[in-house]
Amino acid sequence: xxRQSLLNKLRENPDLTxxxxxxxxxxxxxxxxxxxxxxxxxKSDFFRSKANLCSLLQSNGFSTGTCFxxxxxxxxESMRWGEAIISKCCYFMMQITSPxxxxxxxxxxxxxxxxxxxxxxxxxxxxxxxxxxxKLEKREALEKVLSSVPIVKDEEAREAAQExxxxxxxxxxxxxxxxxxxxxxQALQGKIADQICELxxxxxxxxxxxxxxxxxxxxxxIIVKIRLGDRDRAKEILHxxxxxxxxxxxxxxxxLKISILELIIILSRAAVEAGAKIEEMLGxxxxxxxELSGIKDQETLCLxxxxxxxxxxxxxxxTRHTKNYQRIKKTLDFIETHxxxxxxxxxxxxxxxxxxxxxxxxxxxxxxxxxxxxxSKVRVEKAKVQLKDRELPISQIALGVGYPDQSYFTKVxxxxxxxxxxxxxxxxxxxQVIQ
Amino acid sequence: MxxxxxxxxxxxxxxxxxxxxxxxxxxxxxxxxxQKDCNGVKTLTExxxxxxxxxxxxxxxxxxxxxxxxxxxxxxxEFFIPExxxxxxxxxxxxxxxxxxxxxxxxxxxxxVVIGTVKxxxxxxxxxxxxxxxxxxxxxxxxxxxxxxxxxxxxxxxKNGAQILAMSSLLTSTxxxxxxxxxxxxxxxxxxxVKTMVGGASxxxxxxxxxxxxxxxxxxxxxxxxxKKLLGIEENGQTVFAK
Numbered sequence: 001x002x003r004q005s006l007l008n009k010l011r012e013n014p015d016l017t018x019x020x021x022x023x024x025x026x027x028x029x030x031x032x033x034x035x036x037x038x039x040x041x042x043k044s045d046f047f048r049s050k051a052n053l054c055s056l057l058q059s060n061g062f063s064t065g066t067c068f069x070x071x072x073x074x075x076x077e078s079m080r081w082g083e084a085i086i087s088k089c090c091y092f093m094m095q096i097t098s099p100x101x102x103x104x105x106x107x108x109x110x111x112x113x114x115x116x117x118x119x120x121x122x123x124x125x126x127x128x129x130x131x132x133x134x135k136l137e138k139r140e141a142l143e144k145v146l147s148s149v150p151i152v153k154d155e156e157a158r159e160a161a162q163e164x165x166x167x168x169x170x171x172x173x174x175x176x177x178x179x180x181x182x183x184x185x186q187a188l189q190g191k192i193a194d195q196i197c198e199l200x201x202x203x204x205x206x207x208x209x210x211x212x213x214x215x216x217x218x219x220x221x222i223i224v225k226i227r228l229g230d231r232d233r234a235k236e237i238l239h240x241x242x243x244x245x246x247x248x249x250x251x252x253x254x255x256l257k258i259s260i261l262e263l264i265i266i267l268s269r270a271a272v273e274a275g276a277k278i279e280e281m282l283g284x285x286x287x288x289x290x291e292l293s294g295i296k297d298q299e300t301l302c303l304x305x306x307x308x309x310x311x312x313x314x315x316x317x318x319t320r321h322t323k324n325y326q327r328i329k330k331t332l333d334f335i336e337t338h339x340x341x342x343x344x345x346x347x348x349x350x351x352x353x354x355x356x357x358x359x360x361x362x363x364x365x366x367x368x369x370x371x372x373x374x375x376s377k378v379r380v381e382k383a384k385v386q387l388k389d390r391e392l393p394i395s396q397i398a399l400g401v402g403y404p405d406q407s408y409f410t411k412v413x414x415x416x417x418x419x420x421x422x423x424x425x426x427x428x429x430x431x432q433v434i435q
Numbered sequence: 436m437x438x439x440x441x442x443x444x445x446x447x448x449x450x451x452x453x454x455x456x457x458x459x460x461x462x463x464x465x466x467x468x469x470q471k472d473c474n475g476v477k478t479l480t481e482x483x484x485x486x487x488x489x490x491x492x493x494x495x496x497x498x499x500x501x502x503x504x505x506x507x508x509x510x511x512x513e514f515f516i517p518e519x520x521x522x523x524x525x526x527x528x529x530x531x532x533x534x535x536x537x538x539x540x541x542x543x544x545x546x547x548v549v550i551g552t553v554k555x556x557x558x559x560x561x562x563x564x565x566x567x568x569x570x571x572x573x574x575x576x577x578x579x580x581x582x583x584x585x586x587x588x589x590x591x592x593x594k595n596g597a598q599i600l601a602m603s604s605l606l607t608s609t610x611x612x613x614x615x616x617x618x619x620x621x622x623x624x625x626x627x628x629v630k631t632m633v634g635g636a637s638x639x640x641x642x643x644x645x646x647x648x649x650x651x652x653x654x655x656x657x658x659x660x661x662x663k664k665l666l667g668i669e670e671n672g673q674t675v676f677a678k
């Protein structure tokens with residue numbers, strides 16, 4: 001059934017057949033379309049020559065069953081990762097596999113193999129065991145045929161894998177969007193794992209106190225990024241926030257949901273402040289709560305939060321004047337890279353092609369704080385990081401973040417952090433280290 | 436008590452200091468693994484062995500850090516599967532030289548370890564490094580692979596008479612399976628003689644404690660000393676008893 005419909009699809013879409021052929025030609029990797037029973041539906045020219053590696057091995061007493069099982073296993077793994085899989089076939093050759101689906105079921109797989117990542121002369125004896133297992137008189141023929149196996153550079157193999165997945169997507173009915181979702185979920189979980197790993201590297205002791213403090217810091221950061229509509233950075237911080245929440249509530253799904261809900265309310269409030277229409281946001285928020293109650297597992301929950309963030313930022317984009325937006329982003333990027341220079345409003349205004357008074361106005365209305373206050377905040381944040389190094393004199397830190405006068409630095413620091421840099425080092429940083 | 440929480444400095448990658456020939460060669464070996472240079476790794480490992488360099492130094496401070504760096508690059512998206520496969524191939528070239536020599540020194544098996552990545556988790560880079568390190572340190576390993584159910588893990592422990600069950604999980608979404616496995620081990624009554632150790636990117640000391648694991652591994656390189664502590668085996672002239 002499935003075989004027939006696939007064959008029909010190939011027959012009716014000459015374009016598709018052309019694309020498959022083009023894959024084999026441009027990547028030089030031999031390609032086969034194999035159905036779930038092991039029948040080859042399409043093969044590239046490599047397999048038409050009788051003396052190709054695979055048929056030689058098979059005529060040498062190796063069963064096709066082993067190959068087929070390896071293909072099936074790779075296709076199964078590919079489904080779990082949601083992308084084409086690069087792996088070794090049973091004869092130490094490389095293969096790329098992607099499943100072809102129909103109505104949510106795997107009906108066939110595209111297998112691009114054999115190819116090598118290194119020159120055959122570099123292969124070690126243990127990688128060529130099939131040579132010694134075969135009959136001796138065929139050895140020469142095998143060696144010759146091995147030289148016909150294409151050698152593909154690692155980065156080309158990566159591109160080939162992406163292309164193979166796209167081909168499988170076109171062959172599938174309706175497509176591989178289900179797998180793409182799997183990949184997204186895997187990728188997001190991977191990013192959250194990275195964030196947890198980073199938190200662990202910071203030697204955080206993970207007390208409820210230190211975690212909630214960290215959460216609060218990140219929350220403030222994400223609000224600024226949402227206001228700016230800085231999607232990428234906001235997403236990155238969201239991964240950190242999710243990591244902190246997951247460390248705390250991994251074992252209690254209901255608590256996990258509640259803290260996610262809290263987070264969403266804060267995010268949507270930031271969106272309103274940034275200019276999204278309040279009525280729309282309220283409607284959206286209602287929608288979010290209903291959606292949230294229907295979510296039953298952690299993976300879906302995390303994916304959903306990322307989507308929510310995108311919707312919220314999208315809401316701001318629609319109502320906001322994008323011209324200002326680019327300017328603000330440019331301004332903040334400039335401050336981020338030049339915080340250690342003596343900065344003046346005039347200088348920054350020149351950088352972003354605005355008059356100083358216009359720039360001040362735009363920043364105040366969009367960020368809610370003055371440009372001067374923002375610069376101080378950035379400098380203090382940078383100083384806080386440097387204060388962790390106890391060997392570094394405070395005067396040097398002050399100079400390093402753009403304050404030649406240490407007493408002025410202390411004054412600014414105190415205004416923002418409500419304590420002096422020295423106290424901050426002693427009371428906030430050191431206890432963490434000792435614990 | 437959760438062990439292995441603190442960084443194990445003896446296993447740390449030592450920063451290479453100029454002028455120190457040994458350090459320089461080890462650093463070179465590490466770089467060769469990262470650069471996926473199989474023949475280079477082979478030649479240099481052979482040379483180091485010939486020069487009488489400590490086998491465990493070659494393993495722990497040359498080859499393994501190289502693989503760690505490669506997997507780190509993979510995590511950051513700088514390396515992809517083909518690059519990673521080539522790096523681990525380079526690592527294997529070095530290991531093939533070291534393995535028989537190390538086995539000669541360590542004829543006695545310190546203990547049997549059943550290891551696996553828990554159900555629904557397919558990540559095995561960290562786990563495979565732990566296996567190499569544990570094997571190099573004299574443990575016998577029963578590798579159950581990836582996506583292993585609690586039943587399979589507990590059965591393997593029973594069948595092989597292992598003293599340690601080591602579990603890895605990279606994702607927060609699969610970590611609960613460690614808990615289920617430990618619960619099953621308890622239910623089977625084996626938890627008194629079998630110690631459990633857990634690790635992986637998302638696993639935190641708190642989580643390890645909450646699920647009742649006997650030890651938590653902060654990073655792959657600390658696995659051997661954690662395992663030794665669990666079995667009360669002497670290390671660095673000191674006997675450390677597990678709980």
